[in-house]
Amino acid sequence: MSTNSVCWNCQNIIPPNVFLCQKCNKIQPPKQVNEFKLLGISEEFDLDLEELEDAYLKLQQLFHPDKYSQLSEKEIKYSTLLSSMINEAYQKLNSSISRASVLLQLKGINSHPEDSSFNDSQVLEEVMEIQNEFLEAEDSEQKKISIQKLNSRITETIDDLSISFKKQDYEIAKKLNIKLSYLEKIKVNFKKQL
Numbered sequence: 199m200s201t202n203s204v205c206w207n208c209q210n211i212i213p214p215n216v217f218l219c220q221k222c223n224k225i226q227p228p229k230q231v232n233e234f235k236l237l238g239i240s241e242e243f244d245l246d247l248e249e250l251e252d253a254y255l256k257l258q259q260l261f262h263p264d265k266y267s268q269l270s271e272k273e274i275k276y277s278t279l280l281s282s283m284i285n286e287a288y289q290k291l292n293s294s295i296s297r298a299s300v301l302l303q304l305k306g307i308n309s310h311p312e313d314s315s316f317n318d319s320q321v322l323e324e325v326m327e328i329q330n331e332f333l334e335a336e337d338s339e340q341k342k343i344s345i346q347k348l349n350s351r352i353t354e355t356i357d358d359l360s361i362s363f364k365k366q367d368y369e370i371a372k373k374l375n376i377k378l379s380y381l382e383k384i385k386v387n388f389k390k391q392l
């Protein structure tokens with residue numbers, strides 16, 4: 199929730215998404231905030247990944263275990279919690295698929311890319327076609343071409359996903375995200391067979 203809290207040490211007011219008391223500099227207990235807010239990044243699909251990494255590294259430095267030696271038990275606990283929350287948020291936002299899922303969830307759309315009830319025949323056919331082409335490839339050269347095609351399909355899907363978020367077309371975004379997760383999965387399989 200985006201509400202103020204009070205510093206456990208000096209009773210100073212702590213605004214939402216702030217982790218250190220501005221008056222006494224003590225670490226505050228972690229609050230429930232979404233991954234974007236936690237990292238201080240705007241809630242968008244199109245992220246500047248370098249900016250994301252900078253935000254992450256900056257925060258991670260604040261709660262680095264090296265600082266623990268000077269901290270009380272309470273502060274170590276908060277610090278450890280925050281550090282792992284920040285880590286997890288960064289991993290999630292750094293991947294297109296999980297970033298889209300986080301965004302969809304924020305829009306109230308339950309999206310698990312592994313949704314087994316997914317039966318969009320057009321998408322499934324497309325995926326199958328790519329898979330067959332790879333299986334029928336006769337040498338590693340052809341397999342590499344097939345992977346290149348798959349890569350451009352992945353790029354296209356990410357572009358489409360970005361457009362659908364901009365248009366606030368979340369049902370389409372959900373579908374595209376499932377497609378993307380299928381494509382990424384077969385990419386992993388293809389690479390194993392190279």
Ligand SMILES: [Zn+2]
Nearest residue numbers: 205208219222
């Ligand atoms: Zn304080």
